[in-house]
Each structure stands twice: as structure tokens, then as C-alpha cells.
Amino acid sequence: MLLEMREITKSFPGVRALDGVTFDLREGEIHALVGENGAGKSTLMKVLSGVYSASEHGGAIVIAGAVKKFSGIRDSEAAGVAIIFQELSLVPEMTVGENIFLGREPRRFGIVQWDALYKKAADLLKQLHLSIDPRTPIRQLGIGQQQLVEIAKALSQEARILVLDEPTAALTDTEVQTLMAILEQLRQRQVGMVYISHKLNEVFRISDRITVLRDGKTIDTVATQETSEAQVIAKMVGREVHQVFPPDTRQPKEVVFEVRGLTVADAYTTKKVVKQVSFTVKRGEVLGIAGLMGAGRSELLMAIFGAYQGRVTGDIFLEGKRLRINSPADAIGQGIGFVTEDRKRYGLVLEQTIVKNMTLAGLPKLSGRFVTNLDKETRLGGKAMKDLRVKANSLFTIVGTLSGGNQQKVVLAKWLLNNPKVLFLDEPTRGIDIGAKQEIYTQIDKLAQSGLAIVMVSSELPEVLGLADRVLVLREGRVTGEFTRHEATPEIVMARATGSF
Numbered sequence: 431m432l433l434e435m436r437e438i439t440k441s442f443p444g445v446r447a448l449d450g451v452t453f454d455l456r457e458g459e460i461h462a463l464v465g466e467n468g469a470g471k472s473t474l475m476k477v478l479s480g481v482y483s484a485s486e487h488g489g490a491i492v493i494a495g496a497v498k499k500f501s502g503i504r505d506s507e508a509a510g511v512a513i514i515f516q517e518l519s520l521v522p523e524m525t526v527g528e529n530i531f532l533g534r535e536p537r538r539f540g541i542v543q544w545d546a547l548y549k550k551a552a553d554l555l556k557q558l559h560l561s562i563d564p565r566t567p568i569r570q571l572g573i574g575q576q577q578l579v580e581i582a583k584a585l586s587q588e589a590r591i592l593v594l595d596e597p598t599a600a601l602t603d604t605e606v607q608t609l610m611a612i613l614e615q616l617r618q619r620q621v622g623m624v625y626i627s628h629k630l631n632e633v634f635r636i637s638d639r640i641t642v643l644r645d646g647k648t649i650d651t652v653a654t655q656e657t658s659e660a661q662v663i664a665k666m667v668g669r670e671v672h673q674v675f676p677p678d679t680r681q682p683k684e685v686v687f688e689v690r691g692l693t694v695a696d697a698y699t700t701k702k703v704v705k706q707v708s709f710t711v712k713r714g715e716v717l718g719i720a721g722l723m724g725a726g727r728s729e730l731l732m733a734i735f736g737a738y739q740g741r742v743t744g745d746i747f748l749e750g751k752r753l754r755i756n757s758p759a760d761a762i763g764q765g766i767g768f769v770t771e772d773r774k775r776y777g778l779v780l781e782q783t784i785v786k787n788m789t790l791a792g793l794p795k796l797s798g799r800f801v802t803n804l805d806k807e808t809r810l811g812g813k814a815m816k817d818l819r820v821k822a823n824s825l826f827t828i829v830g831t832l833s834g835g836n837q838q839k840v841v842l843a844k845w846l847l848n849n850p851k852v853l854f855l856d857e858p859t860r861g862i863d864i865g866a867k868q869e870i871y872t873q874i875d876k877l878a879q880s881g882l883a884i885v886m887v888s889s890e891l892p893e894v895l896g897l898a899d900r901v902l903v904l905r906e907g908r909v910t911g912e913f914t915r916h917e918a919t920p921e922i923v924m925a926r927a928t929g930s931f
């Protein structure tokens with residue numbers, strides 16, 4: 431056995447995150463690790479990679495027969511473990527190449543060999559079919575590309591054990607294909623891989639075995655061939671999950687929000703990423719925006735919200751009034767809410783409590799003139815937390831200590847409290863487990879029922895088709911189709927998104 435983790439325990443103040451977990455990995459195997467948000471997946475892998483040192487957890491780690499006691503991530507790297515963390519950990523100010531070889535720069539007589547470094551980086555990027563110049567600073571890349579750079583970084587370590595924690599959350603279908611092909615190659619080279627994902631279709635496509643965690647315990651380990659998605663889901667949530675989308679009972683009213691001829695140009699390249707886009711949204715309506723990555727969907731939303739650094743032209747109307755939006759503060763002030771895809775950069779203050787985060791955008795409304803209304807905040811925050819089933823000890827838990835999916839729920843809760851007139855959602859269920867997804871769909875439906883206009887971008891087509899009253903399709907920055915709920919089929923939408931019609 432390449433890796434055995436025996437009876438692993440790990441506690442945080444008030445939380446028993448891992449409670450006697452057993453997990454093993456063979457050479458050349460892809461072992462999927464699944465479970466609800468907060469089940470303990472990332473924590474288990476942080477134990478494996480030495481983020482939590484041997485003195486901070488119970489149980490034993492055995493690699494190729496030898497007991498290992500890691501006191502830091504360098505130790506696990508030396509033992510052949512590479513990990514791609516769920517929360518990206520690249521340095522934004524450094525270039526792609528510098529990030530890939532950070533701390534392992536090729537040197538001669540102590541001097542970094544930059545040409546060699548960038549050549550090696552370029553080779554790795556080529557393997558991943560990535561056309562990024564390795565000299566590009568990380569901050570200029572979108573979140574999907576950053577994720578691919580993380581993968582390149584892990585590949586460069588030539589590890590025996592590779593851990594991928596939600597590697598495809600921000601990837602397009604083609605990028606996912608590329609990644610899968612690379613994992614196949616690594617399998618041939620006898621690398622053992624741990625694959626964490628909420629996307630069960632991927633898990634079933636790629637894995638040899640599946641281990642289900644629930645509340646910090648191993649529920650079962652099964653051969654992928656011998657189980658089904660339904661069985662795995664039942665083990666994850668401890669109950670059966672049936673209908674995912676709320677029934678189609680909404681009755682959209684009058685138009686409240688309109689965008690006319692919006693054009694957005696990239697600040698660096700001046701290339702137009704959104705071209706003459708126009709659309710309307712009604713009170714009580716969910717408008718879905720479909721398209722491939724790079725179609726300009728996030729840029730469109732960010733531009734409307736005043737968060738895009740580039741040239742934006744065109745007109746935006748709310749309740750018939752033309753808006754001037756130069757910053758997110760302007761947008762919030764006028765009644766626009768925005769759940770961003772990059773929660774780390776724009777959505778959350780990780781070192782603050784849940785309640786502080788929830789009320790950040792809503793503060794002016796909840797507060798008196800000089801004091802914040804703590805009672806009210808706590809009451810509303812508590813309700814939002816319960817509605818969305820945020821798994822945390824209390825409202826005063828620090829957001830950075832929550833599991834990835836639970837952080838996403840806090841972002842949503844923040845906007846539920848802020849009572850916007852129009853709410854933009856960019857990938858609202860990224861990293862969210864299947865049970866909680868249903869919760870979020872129900873909340874989105876409820877918000878629309880209560881009169882909010884909602885615009886939702888999602889890469890998961892079933893989500894767009896299952897939730898939206900109308901679907902707008904974007905391709906290369908332009909609107910290439912608009913369909914009602916009844917007209918929109920996966921085939922039609924994909925054809926418009928890829929241009930193959």
C-alpha cells in the first residue's frame with residue numbers, strides 16, 4: 431500500500447473535525463474522497479500534507495510502509511506528497527513561473543536561473559494546453575486559469591502522492607478534459623491520487639475507489655464500479671435526496687432592471703470582452719446566463735457592479751432610472767447585490783466573524799446613525815444561518831475556519847440580509863454539496879417569489895435550466911440566444927454557447 435492513514439483524529443476548538451478516519455491509497459490509483467460541506471475532507475488532506483503537524487492530530491500516517499511524522503508541508507513534500515488546496519494559494523504579485531517554482535527555483539552557485547525557470551514553466555503549461563506566458567503576474571489571471579497554474583505547480587513536484595481538493599471547481603469542460611487526460615498519464619506512472627470533488631459525474635468517470643466521509647467519520651470505502659451515484663449520495667447525506675429544483679410557480683412582473691448596449695474592454699489588452707450586450711430582468715424573475723468560460727459572463731456582471739477594471743460603456747437602468755455606477759459601493763447603494771465567484775477576493779473578510787461578514791454590505795441599513803444594531807444583526811444573521819444550514823458553532827465563528835462550502839453560504843446569507851432590488855449571482859453553488867445546493871435553489875426561488883429580480887451565471891447547465899425563467903446565452907462577449915424556460919434545452923443552449931448552430 432502506498433499510503434495508509436489510520437485512526438486519524440483532529441479537533442478544533444468546539445469541533446471534532448476528524449473522528450478516527452481510516453483511508454488508504456494504492457499506487458496508480460485515483461481514490462475519490464466525497465462528503466458534505468464540513469465533512470472533514472480538506473482537514474484530512476491537511477493532516478496528510480503536514481499543514482497540521484503530527485503533534486496536532488491523532489492517528490498514524492504510513493507511506494510505503496514507513497510511519498511518517500510531518501511537522502510541516504516541506505516534510506510531506508520531501509516524502510513525495512503534493513497537494514492542490516481548495517483555496518488557491520498563489521502569490522498574486524508574482525509571475526506564473528515564480529509561483530510554480532516558489533522555494534524550488536533552479537539555481538546555479540546560489541543564483542536563480544531565470545531562463546531555465548521560465549523554460550521549465552513554459553513546458554509544464556504546454557502539457558496542460560495552457561497558452562499563458564509564464565511571465566504573466568498571477569493577479570492578471572481569472573480564477574480558472576489560476577487553478578490550472580496550481581495544477582502545473584503540483585505536477586512540477588513529480589510527487590508519488592498527489593492530492594487534488596476540488597480541482598475542477600473553476601474549470602471549463604475542455605479544461606476538465608485536459609486535467610482528466612493528465613491524471614490518466616499520472617496513473618500510468620503509478621502516482622497515487624486523492625480526488626476531492628462535489629461533482630459526482632467526474633468522480634464516477636475517473637476514480638477507482640470512493641470513500642465517503644460524514645461528520646468526520648469514514649462511512650464507507652467502495653469500488654467505483656460496484657456502486658451508483660444514488661448510493662453514494664445516500665451515504666453522504668444520510669438520507670435520500672429527490673427533487674432538486676423548486677417547482678415552476680413563479681409569475682414574473684414588470685421589468686425592473688435593464689442593460690442597453692453594454693461594452694466592456696479589458697484594462698490591459700483593451701480587447702473587448704463584452705460586446706453590445708442588452709437584456710432586461712423582471713421583478714420576481716430569475717434570468718440565467720449560460721456560456722462557456724471566457725464568454726464574458728463574469729466580466730458582464732462585474733462591470734454592472736462597478737467592480738471591473740477596464741472601460742465600460744452602455745446604459746444601466748433600475749426602475750426606469752438611469753444609474754451611474756463607478757464602484758461596488760455605488761452599486762450597493764442603488765440596490766444591487768452581487769455574489770461573486772471569487773469569494774476570497776471580493777466576497778468575504780476571512781479573519782472576521784460570520785455575523786460581521788453577513789452584515790458588512792447591509793450595515794448602513796441595519797445600523798442606527800452611529801451604533802450598529804447588534805441585537806438585530808444577531809437575530810437576522812442567526813435566521814439566515816439556519817435557513818442556509820451553515821455548519822458552524824455560532825455566529826461569532828471566524829469565517830476563515832469554515833469549510834469551503836460553508837463560506838460560500840455565508841456570502842449568500844450576506845446578500846439575503848441586504849435586501850437588494852436586483853441580485854447578481856456568479857456561480858452561487860460552486861463547491862456546495864448536493865444537499866445544500868437544494869437549500870440554495872430554494873432560497874433563490876423564495877427571493878424571486880418575494881419580488882427580487884435575480885441574474886444568475888452558472889457553468890452548470892442543469893442548474894441554469896432548472897432554475898431560470900429565461901436563459902440568455904453569451905458567446906465571445908455577445909448575446910447569441912435568448913430562450914424561455916420551456917424553449918431552453920441543453921442541446922439548443924450548448925449549440926448557441928459553442929457557435930455550432
Ligand SMILES: Nc1ncnc2c1ncn2[C@@H]1O[C@H](COP(=O)(O)OP(=O)(O)OP(=O)(O)O)[C@@H](O)[C@H]1O
Pocket residue numbers: 442443445446447465466467468469470471472473474516821822830831832833834835836861863
Ligand atoms: N482552522 C479551522 N478552525 C476551526 N475549525 C475548522 C478549521 N478548519 C476546518 N474546521 C472545521 O472542521 C470541519 C471540517 O472542515 P473541512 O474544511 O475539512 O470540510 P470539507 O469536507 O473540506 O468541506 P467542503 O466540502 O465545504 O470543502 C468543519 O466543521 C470546519 O468548520
Ligand SMILES: [Mg+2]
Pocket residue numbers: 471472473516595833834835
Ligand atoms: Mg474542503
